[in-house]
Amino acid sequence: MSGILESLNQSSAAALAAVVNSLWQAVAVAAAAWLVMRFTPRMNAATRHILWWAVLAMVVVLPVAPVLVRAVSPQAASTVEPLRSQSQALAEDPVALPPMEARVAADPPQAPLEIRAGAWPSWILAASTAVLLVQLGRVAWSYLYLRRVQRRAHPASRELRANFDAWMMSCRVYRPARLLVSSEIRSPMAVGFRHPAVILPEPLLGEFQESELDHVLLHELAHIARRDDWTNLAARLAAGILALHPVAAWALGRIGREREIACDDWVVAMTGAARPYAASLARLFELCSARRPMLLASGMAESASHLGKRVEMLLRRSREFAPRASATRIVLGTAVLAALVIAGAQVPSWFAFAQDQAPPAPPAAAQPPAAAVPPEAPQPPAAALPRNLPAPPAPARPPIAAQPPAIPEESLSGYRGKLLNDLRRQMADLSSSLTPSHPKIRRLQAQIDAIQAELMAQAAPPPAAPAPPAPDRNSFLAALVAAGYGNLSVDQIIDLKTAGVSAEFLRGINEAGWGKLSPTELIELAHHGVNPDYLRKMKAAGLKDLTLKDVTELSMVGARPEYIQEIHSFGFGPYTTKQFIQFAQVGLRPEMFRALKEAGFGNAAPNEIIEAAMTGVGPRDLREAKQYGSSLTLKQIVKLKMAGVL
Numbered sequence: 001m002s003g004i005l006e007s008l009n010q011s012s013a014a015a016l017a018a019v020v021n022s023l024w025q026a027v028a029v030a031a032a033a034w035l036v037m038r039f040t041p042r043m044n045a046a047t048r049h050i051l052w053w054a055v056l057a058m059v060v061v062l063p064v065a066p067v068l069v070r071a072v073s074p075q076a077a078s079t080v081e082p083l084r085s086q087s088q089a090l091a092e093d094p095v096a097l098p099p100m101e102a103r104v105a106a107d108p109p110q111a112p113l114e115i116r117a118g119a120w121p122s123w124i125l126a127a128s129t130a131v132l133l134v135q136l137g138r139v140a141w142s143y144l145y146l147r148r149v150q151r152r153a154h155p156a157s158r159e160l161r162a163n164f165d166a167w168m169m170s171c172r173v174y175r176p177a178r179l180l181v182s183s184e185i186r187s188p189m190a191v192g193f194r195h196p197a198v199i200l201p202e203p204l205l206g207e208f209q210e211s212e213l214d215h216v217l218l219h220e221l222a223h224i225a226r227r228d229d230w231t232n233l234a235a236r237l238a239a240g241i242l243a244l245h246p247v248a249a250w251a252l253g254r255i256g257r258e259r260e261i262a263c264d265d266w267v268v269a270m271t272g273a274a275r276p277y278a279a280s281l282a283r284l285f286e287l288c289s290a291r292r293p294m295l296l297a298s299g300m301a302e303s304a305s306h307l308g309k310r311v312e313m314l315l316r317r318s319r320e321f322a323p324r325a326s327a328t329r330i331v332l333g334t335a336v337l338a339a340l341v342i343a344g345a346q347v348p349s350w351f352a353f354a355q356d357q358a359p360p361a362p363p364a365a366a367q368p369p370a371a372a373v374p375p376e377a378p379q380p381p382a383a384a385l386p387r388n389l390p391a392p393p394a395p396a397r398p399p400i401a402a403q404p405p406a407i408p409e410e411s412l413s414g415y416r417g418k419l420l421n422d423l424r425r426q427m428a429d430l431s432s433s434l435t436p437s438h439p440k441i442r443r444l445q446a447q448i449d450a451i452q453a454e455l456m457a458q459a460a461p462p463p464a465a466p467a468p469p470a471p472d473r474n475s476f477l478a479a480l481v482a483a484g485y486g487n488l489s490v491d492q493i494i495d496l497k498t499a500g501v502s503a504e505f506l507r508g509i510n511e512a513g514w515g516k517l518s519p520t521e522l523i524e525l526a527h528h529g530v531n532p533d534y535l536r537k538m539k540a541a542g543l544k545d546l547t548l549k550d551v552t553e554l555s556m557v558g559a560r561p562e563y564i565q566e567i568h569s570f571g572f573g574p575y576t577t578k579q580f581i582q583f584a585q586v587g588l589r590p591e592m593f594r595a596l597k598e599a600g601f602g603n604a605a606p607n608e609i610i611e612a613a614m615t616g617v618g619p620r621d622l623r624e625a626k627q628y629g630s631s632l633t634l635k636q637i638v639k640l641k642m643a644g645v646l
Helices: 002-021 023-038 045-072 077-092 100-105 120-152 158-171 202-207 210-225 228-241 246-271 275-287 304-315 327-345 415-431 439-459 476-482 490-499 503-511 519-527 532-539 548-556 561-569 577-585 590-598 606-614 619-628 634-642
Strands: 113-116 178-182 189-191 197-201 351-354
Touching: 002 023, 002 045, 002 120, 023 045, 023 246, 023 327, 045 246, 045 327, 120 178, 120 189, 120 197, 120 228, 158 178, 158 210, 158 246, 178 202, 189 210, 189 228, 197 202, 197 210, 210 228, 210 246, 210 275, 228 246, 246 275, 246 304, 275 304, 415 439, 476 490, 476 503, 490 519, 503 519, 503 532, 519 548, 532 548, 532 561, 548 577, 561 577, 561 590, 577 606, 590 606, 590 619, 606 634, 619 634
Parallel strands: 113 351, 178 197
Antiparallel strands: 189 197
């Protein structure tokens, strides 16, 4: 158990050190983003909302950024490993010391400032876990409460639903949503997730004017269209995980504020009037000042502390009330933030939390001295030999190692050259006292041979350059000429190549039966991911008056050729391209058309089918309505679905 706690404490200290070392970088990233948004007043709130999410992501990545950068950066292991193995081999030999350069390179770098950690990193981890559990409990309680409110709420009146549906159609909100009325809430709210709904407070319906009610419905519809229920859930979970990180907590506050301002921009963009909406916003806060906020509900009167800033933003003349985010600004801002993170990952750590070290091990017991080797028997003196015998020959001197082949002088100036000279000197010193078969002599000779072979290989002339390959007749330029584009300018050729147009793409376009397309049309198709196979199948799908623009729009909404053929096979249509685009946008699947045909609605108009899909009518609802009788029309089934009967 103590081992697990110690391991947990060490992991906590390592994570805490990473967060502390990256804290100033997180402050710099958040401050840079705030300054850019401060001095670009025309940037709309939807763009700022996404950029603050990018700032939060960078703050989360910063502690592990050095590890990620080292993982993806190229390492020079292939050059270092041979030298490292040679140094290890010399270290095993007590007579062969490594050169001074190798000893200097092996010195460890200077360590960061160490702070005695003790057990308090584990306490910080425990506190973070406790905060996370409390936040998860609050999120679960809010979800159950809102589900209960949504279940008990009743559908709005016919006039309110008609107004609500009209705004959904005019704003092109294709996400199915219901309009409900509840006596348990004090302010309007939008709830999700799988079955989103706008809930109005029943006690305040009589106090809303017609224009104020339109502003309320538009604001809550903006939350549903932007899928703020899911982003709000992600923000609440991140608040629990990053509760003790000051920069992350501040960024989450900016995210919540920009979410509400983005919905305000949506309302102004749809109505064209900022001052009336600002007045409605102030009056709604006055009516709903005593309500209790819900974590997972998005509403027009969510935070009274931001009311003044929201009204100020509405009345600012230089602002751009655009409901959609700017993709260019988002990509540029994210790239700048990523560059800051990569630059921060190169900065060395300043702090390290040192753990308590274990007491040193006791010294090993002294080994007994080795037994003395008896001296060799003395040799008889030469005088004792008979006089008529010649004297024994003198012992031969051990041969000196053969001189190595000549190596260019410039090759001996590097690390390997100095190492080779050191080994040669050691060989010369040992050759006078050791035999050639001695292990040390053999080891030195093997090292000299290996380094000498490497130096000779480096000094060898480079191999002759291979002959240039024959030109590829399937190259991009050759394919352009074969397809009839031999008169393009250099800029047009570069634009086509940059857009992803390849030789195979050009051949596929010719085989698809669309004739010769202009370079602009080719670039447009490549940008939207429309391949020649998709063009060929769409041409054979049976759509009349099909244009390249229609094919591009069908590809953008995810409509496959098989989707069109399957719907026509059920006896529906023939529909136009625009109608199929609308079908795909609202999520109509072929199963819905099969169910419509089985329920006797084979002649239903396209707008009736789209309306049924937008209100959530599915194959199961059609089968349930058919059990009641065949007298129900499709519009009546839609009304039953909106009223909660189905």
